Amino acid sequence: MSEAEDWSYNYFNYFTEIEEHFQRARGTGLFLLSPLDWALIETWKNSGVPLEAVLRGVDAAFEKWRSRKSKVKMINSLAYCTQAVMVEAQAMAGAGQPTAARQAAPPFSIEHLRAFLETNAAELRKHSEAVCQEIAAALDRLLTEIEVHYQNLEDLELRLTALEDKMIAAARAVQTEEKLLAARRELDFQLRPCRSKMTAEQLTMLEKQFLERRLLESAGLPRLSLFYLR
Secondary structure: OOHHHHHHHHHOHHHHHHHHHHHHHHHHOOOOOHHHHHHHHHHHOOOOOHHHHHHHHHHHHHHHHHHHHHHHHHHOHHHHHHHHHHHHHHHHHHHHOOOOOOOOOOOOHHHHHHHHHHHHHHHOOOOOOOOHHHHHHHHHHHHHHHHHHHHHHHHHHHHHHHHHHHHHHHHHHOOOHHHHHHHHHHHHHHHHHHHHHHHHHHHHHHHHHHHHHHHHHHHHHOOOHHHHHO
């Protein structure tokens, strides 16, 4: 597998593989991950945790849970697996073990990519703020050279995440104090059961991902990263 194919596989299949693997380990295929779980997966992805380490960590966490004589409740969040995932990631890094090579199919068609960019541009134009109009225009420019960008998705992702960062900063500047406080209260409630399982750095990254997700949802703004092209 080439470096580009390896990047595409690990990046664009990251969420789907983890979601499906967690559901199989839990034995409930219809179980939906929470916003906190989404944020945690993003944190692992952005930290460079290998997909294989996450999958192994999930298996290890469930194996430990099943070995207990007293099972108070079912594992309902990926946060329960955090320590096991970090152990697996450190073990792989220490052993210099590469992620298993897989045959990577194209992550999505150029038509799918075009529709994603067009939909996001249209959503942004519904907002009157100047920054939304600027980002919509930037997406239009990307669309004019979509064939070129389709050949280098890693560079396109960098461009899109830079635009998303700009959008998040603008949305945060106009968010009301009440909504910001409500999001932090929700975050604190969801994090209580798993704070002891994470380091301060992990908690900081997870908080950032969760609050950004909530901020954009509250503002009705789209996610621009190709990570959300599913």
